[in-house]
Amino acid sequence: MSASNDAVARSGTALDEEQVREYLKNNSDFLQRHPDLLDFLHVSHASGSAVSLVEKQVSVLRERNMEMRHRLNALTANARDNDKLYEHTRKLVLKLLEASDLDQLCHSFLQGMREDFAVEYASIILFGDPDDSGGSTRYETPEKLKLEVGGLLKGRKPLCGALRGEELAFLFPNASGAGAPGSGSAAVMPLGATDKRGLIAVGSADANRYHAGMGTLFLLYLGEVIVRLLDRLPATADND
Template sequence: MKSEEIARYLQDNPQFFEEHADLVSRIVIPHPHGGRTISITERQMLSLRDKNKLLEGKMDELLQFGEENDSISEKMHRLAVAMIAASTFQAVLHILNFHLRDDFAIPHVALRLWNRPENIDELPEFANVSEELQVFAETLGQPYCGSTAGFETSSWFGDAASHLRSQALIAMRNGGGTIGMIALGSEEAQRFYVGMGTLYLERLGEMASAALARVLR
């Protein structure tokens, strides 16, 4: 008989072990971590111990993720409260930069808005942006995370541009239309990487869009 046939027979006939209870105690098998042999009962205990260690590792990982999410949620709440209290364009910019730098440890933040209201001075945030980048922002279903290579957004970071290895680009929308973009830069290649979760980046974009649309109205 093939080993698969034996395994299938034992699965289909669990009474075999009741009928041959003495056989179970006499069968020995190789130790999974050494050269000696052990009983089936010992092998089962070792298997359960390994599974328990695996489950403990997964539980520790879940707890760590939970703690990290709680921390980020608290930071997002502080940012949201500060944004609500901001009454001017400059106040919103200051709050955004302060919280992202000090609370989220994001060293480089840049922002561009497509249209400058008449009552607002000419600021870097209203500098010209290529039509290509505006179309790219319009098509973003979620924030872009990855390399800075090939993006004009690198120039938004000034002298730090040559040192950046990753970025996140977040489209800002108001009433369905795209009004601008937030760029977050980092010297770490894995700070913003392709495939990372973007839920909090999306919320950041929504909060910034609402606050800016309110003060620029």
């Protein structure tokens, strides 16, 4: 018993609720030592009826159990999603490593985004002469990219968020006419940390699909792989 409770006992003064509360906090095993009291303690139930403390404890434990199940289900679902994301990323990286030229590299990226990751729009744009664009390879001058989507190229990490209609149409020409003007969102990853080489992007007509709070680790990883392959691959395969 605490000193304050000793004093109250000696003085014969009746305990108030706060003193009882403090005593029970300081003697958490009190009901274990006096289990017969559980039958006399009742708390109000949500239905309005009174239930014993034992019943209330069982109800609380049941609710906590349900909450833990929900959490476990959420963790399991996240683990499955992460496993699927890892497998798709691994498959795409292997395809990128097998590319014999830049056009095949770009084709593998766009195909993987569309078929494995099921993204609505995908794009890879490299710095260069637009007249050299062909097949799956698209070139744009640094000045053009800065003019059209300069704000999306800042930093070294993917930038996610809603896009203006002009930005969406520039990044994804096949998105023209899809959805209302100005609607859309994307995750844009600059290729190169200091010496920018272009960009990769995935997008959607849904303005809320890509947002600042979402994870972009896999896109960052793919960007780093592509940057390392750019200097190793010719623009087209040598057929000689």
